[in-house]
Amino acid sequence: MSQDDALLCVQRHATSKISSVDDLEKIITYGFRGEALASIAAVSQLEIKTRREEDQLATYIRFSDSNELLVEKVAFQKGTSVTVKNLFYNVPARRNFLKSNTTELKHIIETFKRVSLSHPEISFKFYNDDDLLFDFAAGSLLDRMKSVFADNIDEALLEVEEVTDYITLTGYVTKPNYLRKSKGDQYFFLNKRYVINKTINHAVFSAFENILEKGDYPFFVLFMEVDPKKVDVNVHPSKLEVKFDDEREIYAFVHAVVRKTIGSYDLVPQVTLDDNGTTEQKLRPQNFRNIDKYDFSDRPAVERETKKYNEEDLRRLFHLDDEINAASAPQSAPHPFESRPLQKEVTHRFESTQEKESETPFIVLLHNKYILSQIKSGLMIIDAHVAHERILYEQALNSFNANIPFSQHLLFPQVVDMDPADYELTKELEPYLTNLGFTLKFKPKYRVEIIGIPSDLKTEHEVDTLLDIIHEYRKNQQEKILDVKDNLAKSYSCKAAIKAGDKLDEKEMRILVDKLFATSMPYVCPHGRPIIIKIPIEEFDKRFGRT
Template sequence: MGRIKILPEEIASKIAAGEVIQRPESVVKELIENSIDAGAKNITVILKDAGKALVQVIDDGCGMSEDDAVIAFERHATSKIETYEDLENIRTLGFRGEALASIAAVAQVEMKTRTQEDELATLVKIEGGKIIEISKTSHPIGTSIAVKNLFFNTPARRNFLKSNYTEFKHAYEAFIRFAIAYPEISFELISDDELISKFEATDFETRIKQIFGDEFFKTLIPVDEKTEYVSIYGFISKPEFSRKTKADQFIFLNRRYIINRSINHAVYNAYEHLIDKGNFPSFILMILIDPRHVDINVHPSKLEVKFDDEQGIYNFVRAVVKHSLSKFNLIPEIEIEPSGGIKLHPPSEIEEIKQKLINLTEPIKEKIQKEQQYSLEFLTSSFPEAMTAIQAKEDIKKVEKISQEIQSAISQSVEERGEEGISFMQIHNKYIIAQIKTGIMIIDQHVAHERILYERALDSLNSRSPFTQQLLFPQTIEVTPADMAVVKEIKEHLESLGFDLRIFGKSTIILYGVPPEVKQGSEKKIFLEIIELYRENSNAEPNLSVRENLAKAFACKTAIKAGDKLTPEEIQVLIDQLFLTRNPYVCPHGRPIIVKIPIEELDRKFGRI
């Protein structure tokens, strides 16, 4: 006889079960998916010993006939798909036909099920994959599946289960994910005869409040965008409520919970420098897409998916999250404490501007740039939204146009401002102060200019259409081997920024031209500083892209410095350019650009209130 043998069905079933059922959480997940696919409006989950002794799921779905109830425990038995074409257009949570067979192979299962047409329910008992009883019993319309003594016949697998606390935590998290995704269904969780959670059927927003509480909900920003290809809705946390862990991050694809690093990174990247390094935002995002554009048949757990346009989804999520963040005031406020100290408050929400922006195209952008008479406060609240929306259009190509004409908003702002205009004052050649309707606004001139140059540099690097100012006398620069290696690595990107340079030998660079932002007489110094800072950034942030790293270094070293005196005209140009950036609130390194002192705070300090 040969050495290769076909495994007995019993062993093959246990191996297959190991891929699908890993712990009580897997049982909870698979059974709730079946209940939802059956059209249930009420689902109850009962656990004993954290699911090790019992996992029972009771629903009021369509139920099964006796024939279906028996065959449902066979491997690859399913009502969800019939042909290969169905596999490419999956609209149900379950479809493999493996869950019940896998559960039955490693547990003692008792199922009661009844359809609306049947007077009596069907009772099926299975132990270790073998049917031991089929009979009739009483039971309301729907299905109840009790899974007892999980892994009773595979003690090695049972020994790998963690403590009751850990197993319950995993099961509870699975339960919560379904409760989030299906607010129209009533969910109930009972553990060791104690009611843990009960969520009545409601709408999506109320369900979030039911699960996480009103206080958590107040920290969230709504997200909502629809296109023909993909749509997204849900909530993201305000930047000041970011956390040190990745807790409370949920992504649902067609209401199926998934794990996707690309989407997670898109959300994180959208926050740019609004959150501290090492912190993470919370989010609950529901992504809707035609099933034909996504493959969920990647892994038995169905947690991993593949998109036919991964980059497009990444850009869409990033742009929409950035657009949602732009609707809220990200300018911190200052409170002067009795001791004389200054306390920086996190941002508060902006009042929604009465007239939102429409037809955000380049001609309108040019029109905005020509307007010189609207108030600084209107700029602060409105332009980030406008500019981010423009970026969103570029990123996802087709973001739905948002409402109403911009000119009426500008006119209204001009009317509120009056004829006197806004005056700016530079103090200590470092900060710019302006009076606004709600108090005083203070701008750090260096980081403001840094933000302007950073975005301008990114645009040049992305478009590769630099503007170079040729030097009257080319400058020769001697560099170290380490710096030369950096220059050779990023030479193409330096040229995209506007540097015209040639490399001679192992340590010589000749500079023929520089970007117009480089101060005359400082070309050599600034060039070397950019290379040095680029290298430092690479060591500190290894995952930073070449373009972003170079843009940061360029902006930092060419920006106006603290101590540089500015003329009134230069101040006005700086302010105008700042509020035309996509993110005028923080510099590329995360430092605030603007702070506000509310008039109420000044009144309080002087004893007026």
């Protein structure tokens, strides 16, 4: 700064952050009122040294004991240094409210980390009693996070990046196995300003859905760029709180982007058998392997062969040549042995099909509960019930949003006798049940006639399923699941999914696995139970003495 600016910067309401009234509508700086340096100078011994590149000497200003502003010219490097000593020395009542040195140092370090994270392109150093505690070199955000948190933090991170014309969200969220027990490890920067916003935090938490157990919090460092005119930073003097013009839209955007990020990585945990010398062995989730975005190669193979047919193939496929030959050939009884060449061709086709199937990774159903499938790294185990639950849950949510019901009408409508409470609740939920595929008619004396059911529902269980859905919905209400659509989707998926003990053939299992991995969150069911685990081939080798 020049000497004039240095003398002016410690005066109240002197600021270089705004130059016109319009700037008040688009504040992108940390401050704008011109109160910070003036307030600090009023309660401490403040010294400022500053020199521009074209100046020979630096300007040095400080306040005397009588609060007189002193100005000197001194030798100093290019830049500005602000020194604050004896904070609250002249306000003893306020000074008594300070915590211990350790506690205050912790607060200062936390503030230092926030500022250094917001500007990774700037180098930062932190001294405490002449001891250098932190020395952060300029670099990328990931480099700065390694300096602030841990060198190997990149192993626990998923990169978030979504750029639109209106809003941009970048940064990192943690993998599910690196969840924290502390709320203090969430860093959200709005236009490079650190803020605390419950809406954003909840959007991130809900994006992790039921991966979070009670007491777990995801670690994240997120940067949002948005038009400053759409944000109010004057909610609180500390400017840690902000208010958005459309909080619902911001919430939906953050939730969708973080959820998409989690779904873009293969986050199925590997498990190993804990051999601690006892007969009891437990399945213990291990760290997720490092994978690239959209790398789903370590999953059951799905056959989607698209065969192209030429004109000759099409003629054979639809038996056009046979029809022509049959029309032109004389009508006579076939010879008994003329079918042998055809039998040979069928046998050849069967053998080639069998050979093709042998190359396909196996898939089996264990005790009518678990689907076992070969994958690149070993064995994948899928809980069939919760996998189907996840599929139906997302289908239900999509049905609510699309508002296009698909229903299969029953040949013989079913009548359900309900108690008055269930009858009224069913009547209240009818629009949502209709979107799911139910077609209901309400009769006198608390009777409900089921005319149509969702296409995924088995026809012999429609009455029990409807009652179970209503009872599950009521139970979820008591557990504080307040959103009607989410509650009903969870209730429907829980009661309409295949049950343990239901037999599936190979085709049904492959379709179930295929649909599972097409969902946005194939790792946990809507109620938080794990769907998939992997056992690496190395674990089998160890158990069979191959290592």
